[in-house]
Amino acid sequence: MYKVGELAALFNISADTLRFYEKNGILKASDRSSSGYRLYTEADKDRLDFILNAKSAGFTLVEISELLVIEVNKDQRTCRDTKVLIDHKLSHVQEKIQELQRIEKALKSLSDSCVGDSTSALYCTILESLESKKI
Amino acid sequence: MYKVGELAALFNISADTLRFYEKNGILKASDRSSSGYRLYTEADKDRLDFILNAKSAGFTLVEISELLVIEVNKDQRTCRDTKVLIDHKLSHVQEKIQELQRIEKALKSLSDSCVGDSTSALYCTILESLESKKI
Protein backbone atom coordinates (compact mmCIF):
# COMPACT_ATOMS: atom_id res chain seq x y z
CA MET A 1 0.00 0.00 0.00
CA TYR A 2 1.29 3.39 -1.03
CA LYS A 3 0.43 6.75 0.43
CA VAL A 4 -0.42 9.44 -2.10
CA GLY A 5 3.03 11.04 -2.00
CA GLU A 6 4.75 7.68 -2.30
CA LEU A 7 2.81 6.61 -5.38
CA ALA A 8 3.30 10.04 -6.91
CA ALA A 9 7.07 9.79 -6.36
CA LEU A 10 7.18 6.41 -8.10
CA PHE A 11 5.83 8.00 -11.27
CA ASN A 12 7.38 11.42 -10.93
CA ILE A 13 4.06 13.20 -10.72
CA SER A 14 2.63 15.28 -7.88
CA ALA A 15 0.34 14.16 -5.09
CA ASP A 16 -2.00 16.93 -6.23
CA THR A 17 -2.27 15.27 -9.61
CA LEU A 18 -3.35 12.00 -8.00
CA ARG A 19 -5.99 13.81 -5.96
CA PHE A 20 -7.10 15.51 -9.16
CA TYR A 21 -7.39 12.13 -10.88
CA GLU A 22 -9.52 10.88 -8.03
CA LYS A 23 -11.79 13.91 -8.16
CA ASN A 24 -12.25 13.29 -11.88
CA GLY A 25 -13.09 9.63 -11.39
CA ILE A 26 -10.08 8.34 -13.25
CA LEU A 27 -8.12 6.79 -10.38
CA LYS A 28 -9.47 6.27 -6.90
CA ALA A 29 -7.36 4.95 -4.02
CA SER A 30 -8.75 1.54 -3.07
CA ASP A 31 -8.41 2.16 0.64
CA ARG A 32 -8.08 4.75 3.32
CA SER A 33 -6.08 4.47 6.54
CA SER A 34 -7.85 4.91 9.88
CA SER A 35 -6.75 8.54 9.82
CA GLY A 36 -8.13 9.10 6.34
CA TYR A 37 -4.93 8.86 4.29
CA ARG A 38 -5.33 7.52 0.77
CA LEU A 39 -3.88 4.02 0.37
CA TYR A 40 -3.13 2.73 -3.12
CA THR A 41 -2.82 -0.98 -3.97
CA GLU A 42 -0.67 -2.65 -6.62
CA ALA A 43 -3.76 -2.75 -8.85
CA ASP A 44 -4.12 1.01 -8.41
CA LYS A 45 -0.49 1.36 -9.40
CA ASP A 46 -1.09 -0.72 -12.55
CA ARG A 47 -4.06 1.44 -13.40
CA LEU A 48 -1.96 4.58 -12.98
CA ASP A 49 0.66 3.04 -15.22
CA PHE A 50 -2.01 2.47 -17.87
CA ILE A 51 -3.22 6.04 -17.50
CA LEU A 52 0.23 7.55 -17.88
CA ASN A 53 1.07 5.34 -20.84
CA ALA A 54 -2.13 6.41 -22.56
CA LYS A 55 -1.37 10.03 -21.73
CA SER A 56 2.06 9.69 -23.25
CA ALA A 57 0.37 8.29 -26.36
CA GLY A 58 -1.53 11.57 -26.57
CA PHE A 59 -4.91 10.69 -25.12
CA THR A 60 -6.87 13.22 -23.09
CA LEU A 61 -8.15 12.26 -19.66
CA VAL A 62 -11.67 11.86 -21.04
CA GLU A 63 -10.39 9.50 -23.72
CA ILE A 64 -8.41 7.62 -21.11
CA SER A 65 -11.62 7.14 -19.14
CA GLU A 66 -13.12 5.54 -22.22
CA LEU A 67 -10.12 3.29 -22.65
CA LEU A 68 -10.31 2.31 -18.99
CA VAL A 69 -13.93 1.29 -19.36
CA ILE A 70 -12.86 -1.11 -22.09
CA GLU A 71 -9.78 -2.24 -20.18
CA VAL A 72 -11.83 -3.04 -17.10
CA ASN A 73 -14.59 -4.84 -19.03
CA LYS A 74 -12.27 -6.53 -21.49
CA ASP A 75 -14.26 -9.75 -21.61
CA GLN A 76 -17.35 -7.93 -22.86
CA ARG A 77 -15.53 -5.80 -25.43
CA THR A 78 -13.92 -6.44 -28.77
CA CYS A 79 -10.65 -5.43 -30.36
CA ARG A 80 -12.73 -3.26 -32.66
CA ASP A 81 -13.98 -1.19 -29.72
CA THR A 82 -10.40 -0.37 -28.84
CA LYS A 83 -9.09 0.21 -32.31
CA VAL A 84 -11.89 2.62 -33.14
CA LEU A 85 -10.73 4.88 -30.32
CA ILE A 86 -7.09 4.69 -31.37
CA ASP A 87 -7.78 5.38 -35.03
CA HIS A 88 -10.07 8.25 -34.22
CA LYS A 89 -7.33 9.77 -32.09
CA LEU A 90 -4.73 9.11 -34.75
CA SER A 91 -6.57 11.05 -37.41
CA HIS A 92 -7.16 13.86 -34.98
CA VAL A 93 -3.44 14.04 -34.26
CA GLN A 94 -2.65 13.96 -37.96
CA GLU A 95 -4.96 16.89 -38.55
CA LYS A 96 -3.20 18.87 -35.87
CA ILE A 97 0.16 18.05 -37.40
CA GLN A 98 -1.00 19.28 -40.77
CA GLU A 99 -2.28 22.52 -39.33
CA LEU A 100 1.02 23.08 -37.53
CA GLN A 101 2.94 22.32 -40.70
CA ARG A 102 0.88 24.91 -42.55
CA ILE A 103 1.84 27.39 -39.82
CA GLU A 104 5.47 26.29 -39.95
CA LYS A 105 5.55 26.94 -43.68
CA ALA A 106 4.00 30.39 -43.24
CA LEU A 107 6.51 31.30 -40.54
CA LYS A 108 9.44 29.98 -42.55
CA SER A 109 8.45 32.01 -45.55
CA LEU A 110 8.13 35.10 -43.36
CA SER A 111 11.50 34.46 -41.77
CA ASP A 112 13.28 33.63 -45.01
CA SER A 113 12.12 36.83 -46.66
CA CYS A 114 13.88 38.90 -44.00
CA VAL A 115 17.60 39.27 -43.37
CA GLY A 116 16.94 40.28 -39.78
CA ASP A 117 19.68 42.86 -39.51
CA SER A 118 19.70 46.31 -37.95
CA THR A 119 17.90 47.89 -40.91
CA SER A 120 14.91 49.98 -39.93
CA ALA A 121 11.68 47.98 -39.69
CA LEU A 122 10.07 50.54 -41.96
CA TYR A 123 10.67 48.27 -44.91
CA CYS A 124 10.64 44.94 -43.08
CA THR A 125 9.24 42.30 -45.43
CA ILE A 126 7.76 40.38 -42.53
CA LEU A 127 5.62 43.31 -41.46
CA GLU A 128 4.68 44.00 -45.06
CA SER A 129 3.44 40.45 -45.45
CA LEU A 130 1.37 40.67 -42.32
CA GLU A 131 -0.16 43.93 -43.48
CA SER A 132 -1.51 42.49 -46.69
CA LYS A 133 -3.53 39.34 -47.10
CA LYS A 134 -0.79 37.16 -48.48
CA ILE A 135 -0.63 34.35 -45.94
CA MET B 1 -16.94 53.98 -40.47
CA TYR B 2 -18.07 50.49 -39.59
CA LYS B 3 -20.25 49.44 -36.70
CA VAL B 4 -19.00 46.48 -34.71
CA GLY B 5 -21.24 43.97 -36.47
CA GLU B 6 -20.38 45.35 -39.88
CA LEU B 7 -16.64 45.09 -39.38
CA ALA B 8 -17.07 41.62 -37.90
CA ALA B 9 -19.07 40.52 -40.95
CA LEU B 10 -16.31 41.75 -43.28
CA PHE B 11 -13.87 39.35 -41.67
CA ASN B 12 -16.25 36.57 -40.82
CA ILE B 13 -15.72 36.88 -37.09
CA SER B 14 -18.21 37.78 -34.36
CA ALA B 15 -18.92 41.19 -32.91
CA ASP B 16 -18.17 39.62 -29.54
CA THR B 17 -14.68 38.83 -30.72
CA LEU B 18 -14.09 42.47 -31.62
CA ARG B 19 -15.31 43.58 -28.19
CA PHE B 20 -12.99 41.01 -26.70
CA TYR B 21 -10.06 42.40 -28.71
CA GLU B 22 -10.86 45.86 -27.42
CA LYS B 23 -11.02 44.69 -23.83
CA ASN B 24 -7.62 43.06 -24.30
CA GLY B 25 -6.09 46.18 -25.78
CA ILE B 26 -5.41 44.67 -29.15
CA LEU B 27 -7.90 46.62 -31.28
CA LYS B 28 -9.87 49.63 -30.10
CA ALA B 29 -12.53 51.36 -32.20
CA SER B 30 -11.24 54.83 -33.05
CA ASP B 31 -14.60 56.47 -32.48
CA ARG B 32 -17.99 56.15 -30.86
CA SER B 33 -21.31 57.37 -32.20
CA SER B 34 -23.38 59.81 -30.13
CA SER B 35 -25.32 56.84 -28.80
CA GLY B 36 -22.16 54.98 -27.81
CA TYR B 37 -21.83 52.56 -30.72
CA ARG B 38 -18.28 51.58 -31.67
CA LEU B 39 -17.18 53.11 -34.98
CA TYR B 40 -14.19 51.60 -36.76
CA THR B 41 -12.09 53.48 -39.34
CA GLU B 42 -10.22 52.11 -42.35
CA ALA B 43 -7.06 52.17 -40.26
CA ASP B 44 -8.82 50.03 -37.65
CA LYS B 45 -9.78 47.67 -40.43
CA ASP B 46 -6.15 47.45 -41.58
CA ARG B 47 -5.07 46.71 -38.04
CA LEU B 48 -7.65 43.95 -37.79
CA ASP B 49 -6.37 42.54 -41.04
CA PHE B 50 -2.85 42.49 -39.60
CA ILE B 51 -4.12 40.78 -36.45
CA LEU B 52 -5.98 38.07 -38.34
CA ASN B 53 -3.05 37.46 -40.69
CA ALA B 54 -0.75 37.04 -37.70
CA LYS B 55 -3.27 34.74 -36.07
CA SER B 56 -3.40 32.63 -39.18
CA ALA B 57 0.39 32.45 -39.05
CA GLY B 58 0.01 30.86 -35.61
CA PHE B 59 0.69 33.74 -33.27
CA THR B 60 -1.15 34.06 -29.97
CA LEU B 61 -2.86 37.33 -29.11
CA VAL B 62 -0.05 38.25 -26.73
CA GLU B 63 2.50 37.70 -29.47
CA ILE B 64 0.37 39.71 -31.85
CA SER B 65 0.42 42.57 -29.36
CA GLU B 66 4.20 42.47 -29.48
CA LEU B 67 4.16 42.48 -33.27
CA LEU B 68 1.76 45.40 -33.25
CA VAL B 69 4.07 47.42 -31.02
CA ILE B 70 6.78 46.97 -33.63
CA GLU B 71 4.39 47.60 -36.53
CA VAL B 72 3.18 50.83 -35.01
CA ASN B 73 6.66 52.08 -34.12
CA LYS B 74 8.32 50.78 -37.25
CA ASP B 75 10.64 53.75 -37.60
CA GLN B 76 12.21 53.06 -34.21
CA ARG B 77 12.57 49.31 -34.69
CA THR B 78 14.80 47.07 -36.76
CA CYS B 79 14.19 44.06 -38.96
CA ARG B 80 16.02 42.07 -36.29
CA ASP B 81 13.34 42.94 -33.71
CA THR B 82 10.73 41.41 -35.95
CA LYS B 83 12.67 38.40 -37.07
CA VAL B 84 13.54 37.43 -33.50
CA LEU B 85 9.83 37.08 -32.73
CA ILE B 86 9.15 35.06 -35.86
CA ASP B 87 12.08 32.70 -35.34
CA HIS B 88 11.21 32.16 -31.73
CA LYS B 89 7.70 31.24 -32.73
CA LEU B 90 8.96 29.02 -35.52
CA SER B 91 11.06 26.89 -33.22
CA HIS B 92 8.18 26.64 -30.79
CA VAL B 93 5.92 25.37 -33.57
CA GLN B 94 8.57 22.91 -34.69
CA GLU B 95 8.83 21.51 -31.17
CA LYS B 96 5.08 20.99 -31.10
CA ILE B 97 5.19 19.24 -34.44
CA GLN B 98 7.87 16.88 -33.21
CA GLU B 99 5.91 16.02 -30.09
CA LEU B 100 2.82 15.32 -32.18
CA GLN B 101 4.84 13.18 -34.55
CA ARG B 102 6.09 11.14 -31.60
CA ILE B 103 2.48 10.66 -30.59
CA GLU B 104 1.46 9.82 -34.13
CA LYS B 105 4.13 7.13 -34.25
CA ALA B 106 3.00 5.67 -30.94
CA LEU B 107 -0.63 5.60 -32.06
CA LYS B 108 0.24 4.06 -35.41
CA SER B 109 2.20 1.31 -33.77
CA LEU B 110 -0.71 0.63 -31.43
CA SER B 111 -3.17 0.59 -34.28
CA ASP B 112 -1.04 -1.53 -36.58
CA SER B 113 -0.59 -4.21 -33.96
CA CYS B 114 -4.34 -4.78 -33.79
CA VAL B 115 -6.62 -6.21 -36.46
CA GLY B 116 -9.59 -4.51 -34.90
CA ASP B 117 -12.10 -7.27 -35.51
CA SER B 118 -14.80 -8.69 -33.28
CA THR B 119 -12.34 -10.78 -31.26
CA SER B 120 -12.68 -10.35 -27.51
CA ALA B 121 -10.62 -7.48 -26.14
CA LEU B 122 -9.19 -9.94 -23.60
CA TYR B 123 -6.15 -10.39 -25.79
CA CYS B 124 -6.19 -7.00 -27.53
CA THR B 125 -2.62 -6.01 -28.26
CA ILE B 126 -3.45 -2.34 -27.87
CA LEU B 127 -4.60 -2.81 -24.31
CA GLU B 128 -1.62 -5.04 -23.60
CA SER B 129 0.72 -2.32 -24.78
CA LEU B 130 -0.94 0.29 -22.61
CA GLU B 131 -0.71 -2.00 -19.60
CA SER B 132 3.05 -2.36 -19.79
CA LYS B 133 5.58 0.41 -20.09
CA LYS B 134 6.43 -0.04 -23.73
CA ILE B 135 5.51 3.30 -25.22
Add this chain to the structure above:
DNA sequence: CTTGACCTTGGATCTTACTTCAAGGTTTAT
Protein backbone atom coordinates in the same frame (compact mmCIF):
# COMPACT_ATOMS: atom_id res chain seq x y z
C1' DC C 1 7.00 17.00 23.51
C1' DT C 2 8.08 19.40 19.79
C1' DT C 3 9.68 19.81 15.08
C1' DG C 4 9.15 18.69 10.40
C1' DA C 5 7.37 16.10 6.87
C1' DC C 6 3.49 14.29 5.55
C1' DC C 7 -1.66 14.03 4.96
C1' DT C 8 -6.83 15.96 4.69
C1' DT C 9 -10.53 19.17 2.46
C1' DG C 10 -12.74 22.61 -0.46
C1' DG C 11 -11.99 26.23 -3.20
C1' DA C 12 -9.34 29.49 -5.90
C1' DT C 13 -6.17 30.25 -9.69
C1' DC C 14 -3.85 29.68 -14.21
C1' DT C 15 -3.81 29.72 -19.58
C1' DT C 16 -6.22 31.01 -24.12
C1' DA C 17 -9.60 32.86 -26.85
C1' DC C 18 -13.54 33.40 -26.80
C1' DT C 19 -18.85 32.78 -25.94
C1' DT C 20 -23.00 33.52 -23.42
C1' DC C 21 -26.00 36.03 -20.52
C1' DA C 22 -28.91 39.61 -18.53
C1' DA C 23 -30.93 43.86 -18.76
C1' DG C 24 -31.43 47.46 -21.24
C1' DG C 25 -30.82 51.41 -25.08
C1' DT C 26 -30.92 52.51 -30.48
C1' DT C 27 -31.99 52.30 -35.23
C1' DT C 28 -34.52 50.97 -39.17
C1' DA C 29 -38.26 49.30 -41.76
C1' DT C 30 -43.05 48.88 -42.23
Add this chain to the structure above:
DNA sequence: ATAAACCTTGAAGTAAGATCCAAGGTCAAG
Protein backbone atom coordinates in the same frame (compact mmCIF):
# COMPACT_ATOMS: atom_id res chain seq x y z
C1' DA D 1 -45.79 52.90 -33.39
C1' DT D 2 -43.99 48.77 -32.99
C1' DA D 3 -41.18 44.86 -34.06
C1' DA D 4 -36.82 43.24 -35.61
C1' DA D 5 -32.29 43.77 -35.61
C1' DC D 6 -28.85 46.04 -33.92
C1' DC D 7 -25.98 48.05 -30.07
C1' DT D 8 -24.24 48.83 -24.85
C1' DT D 9 -22.12 47.00 -20.25
C1' DG D 10 -20.10 43.84 -16.80
C1' DA D 11 -19.92 39.37 -15.28
C1' DA D 12 -19.78 34.58 -15.67
C1' DG D 13 -18.87 30.27 -18.17
C1' DT D 14 -16.09 26.98 -21.24
C1' DA D 15 -12.26 23.51 -22.15
C1' DA D 16 -8.03 20.84 -19.99
C1' DG D 17 -5.14 19.61 -16.69
C1' DA D 18 -3.49 20.63 -13.39
C1' DT D 19 -1.35 23.72 -9.41
C1' DC D 20 -1.63 26.31 -5.21
C1' DC D 21 -3.65 27.78 -0.95
C1' DA D 22 -5.38 27.85 3.86
C1' DA D 23 -6.44 25.72 7.93
C1' DG D 24 -5.86 21.94 10.12
C1' DG D 25 -4.90 16.69 11.40
C1' DT D 26 -1.12 12.76 11.71
C1' DC D 27 3.11 10.45 12.26
C1' DA D 28 8.05 9.39 13.14
C1' DA D 29 12.37 10.98 15.09
C1' DG D 30 15.12 12.92 18.69
